[in-house]
Amino acid sequence: MTANWTTYRELLLPGLTGRRAVESELRRAVRDGRLRPGTRLPSSRDLADQLGVARGTVTSAYTQLIGEGYLVAKRGSGTTVTAACSWPDTFERAPDPAQRWRFDLRPGLPALNAFPRDEWLQAQKVALLALSTDELGYPDPAGFPLLRAELADYLGRVRAVATRPSEVVVVNGAAEGISLMGRVLKAAGHTSVAVEEPSHFGAADMLTSHGLEVRPIPVDDKGIKVDVLSTTDCRAVLVTAAHQFPLGVVLHPERRHALLDWARAHDGVVIEDDYDAEHRYDRPAMGAMQALDPSRVIYQGSASKVLAPALRLGWLVLPPDLRDTIVERKRLDDLGTGTLHQAAFAQLLKTGGYDRHLRRTRQLYRARRDALLDELSRVLPDWTPIGVAAGLHVVVRLPAGVDDLAVQERLARRGVNAPALANYCRLPTFPGLVLGYAALTPDRLRHAVHELLEAL
Template identity: 90%
Template sequence: MTANWTTYRELLLPGLTGRRAVESELRRAVRDGRLQPGTRLPSSRDLADQLGVARGTVTSAYAQLIGEGYLVAKRGSGTTVTAACTWPNTFEQQPRQSPRWQFDLRPGVPALSAFPRDEWLQAQKTALLALTTDELGYPDPAGFPLLRKELADYLGRVRAVATRPSEVVVVNGAAEGISLLGRVLKAAGHTGVAIEEPSHFGAADMLASHGLVIRPIPVDDRGIRVDELSTTDSRAVLVTAAHQFPLGVVLHPERRRALLDWARARDGLVIEDDYDAEHRYDRPAMGAMQALDPTRVVYQGSASKVLAPALRLGWLVLPPDLRDTIVERKRLDDLGTGTLHQAAFAQLLRTGGYDRHLRRTRQLYRARRDALLDALSDELPAWTPIGVAAGLHVVLRLPDGTDDLALQERLARRGVNAPALANYARSPTFPGLVLGYAALTPDRLRQAVRELREASDPRP
């Protein structure tokens, strides 16, 4: 009889011959948590074939464990581990779970419910059918060639990045890009990296984990204070030029030129994190500063803010003298980013699906931003929104003297995740909240603002 491979299930129970041995090992697997409640077991015929024993041996073991309550058998559903039997696994800690917020206003989270599932599935199918047999092997550590070509075209068209496919390296999200740069800079003799103040601590922590000293440089309404870079010994700086995180200011053209002059004089490097520049509403697009000097600027981007962080797709556009070193470091780390997601993303770029999704989400995010601003104007007119022209978040400047960390705690007790600006600053700044609006509907945003108003009164 031909095996039915659509229902065949494998179970690792090595070296068992008798009924009692099979029975004991199955019982132990359930108790240890190796077989979780609801797990469907192989048929008695399949397991007998796998173990090389008589089918009656497995049938008897299953019957005994069903009688003891470890397993349950239903006609048409096979034999499964019963949900009624659960034993704590003393050898394994339970995974830490994130809190369930009533209103999650973290910055940087896109509308994950708007992910273009149908287009992505079609892109995956089309891309997979187009892949050659050889392309299913280990990937090019620099990235899937077709994706590097599409990214070079897209970045040149939308962000004015001056690049060729050979200068694009695909990474597992922006985090891996920062990590690769940190190790390569450290190996090249860099001792520290200048960063904006305030800024996201994630990138700074990652750079520091590779032995680089973090040098905070203040930001004003024209961007990073380039004149203060001369007070540090750093030869590299990380900036969010198009939309500073979290304050939302654009790096002024004079500061851009001054920053590049600094890099040339120091034999230094500018790392341009273009994390959400495609999302803009009330101002024209600002091209990437990388085009002003591709030999001194590393351009970094990702799909996390446009599509979803779960894809883990990012890219670096590198100066020629860094490209080979980064690619070799990437090869030694993980042999390259997975080809299947890269190929699907390339298909989405090539067919215009990425552009269409951007147009849809720009309209969606503008409506959500406007709903948030209208609600704030009605409920909390003394709170000043900052950086509202682009991005996925706003900063709310609170009245002077407000303790933003205490307010964050009061909001958390009400089920509202609203990070304080103090979380992004190493030195004192004005009190504020950093609120992401992309993931919540207008009605939910209005409800969240009412919670903000009620929590702003510290009286019990």
């Protein structure tokens, strides 16, 4: 490919406007041979100019395709199509994660090598032997009864959730929970859903895919700004109250009550995504909002951040007027979540294995967080961490005037996956990086900090 980047206007479909569209078309161009192995791509700025999109749109697409193995970024050589890219159209190859990044600092990834394999295998064995013949048939779409009972007990004990087993619905991870709620809200007459700004775009994309308009509501050091929410016509809002993603602030008690007052006044609903509330390092976690008004709050959680995303186990705690509708939608979708994993998870909860694993990983993640922040304060003292000591990630605020997307791109060329805060923002904000620390050892995190320094 020549250096005349205007050829990309003809190569790619004109009028691409979103990250997913650019990413999909680039992937398709590689897979069908329009972009040959070894082809050097233009810089993110050049391609953005040619396609008429934001530079961050192209940067995010490049980063995703580097992660999938379609592209490779090398310092001094730019971004090129992977030399060994010759894959059939019938599947998407998933490269070995160890080959994707030298240092993977993406948020939300637990220490997968700490998964309690022995305890899980024992729980699977005991649970399988205890299942009756009938329980090996199609599952209850609301979830395995024993797991719903254990979850109701656990959530009440650890998160102060006010619920009974009949109000718990087991889903295939938080993603299915969001998808189910999107369809049910749309069918109930909702046209829009408010989300925090900044926030994870994955949930917003799911809600949008079901015909709901997403309205961003700014977050400050006390959480979502309920006064701004009140100026919209939304009657549903998605919040991460215990540990806002990505900024890491906790929703202030006054804002919690104001948010519930808003829901009552507008016949609205609050979706509380409690995605990593169990991980606290310097203070007890605040109880779930759901306990303050179970009739107005949908509570959502999953095992992905504590155990592993591969389990695809999540749960909803639902107001009585939504429970049957959600369960029926779930039945029509997939006839219910698989019983075998549910039964094993119930056994792990029942025997205390889940609590023991949490105690181990809290110590592990606190040490890793401390190592990351200590090295940052020593090597890059003008990079400021924000948010409470919790979860699996920390946002680091960069000095004013720094282009965080450019920093992300330079790091990607060095094999470091460090997402820019701009990837989670619809509105302008300060420059920052969203750094996950749970999956790397303290020594690896310290080395990663020096990669950050070198990239600058």
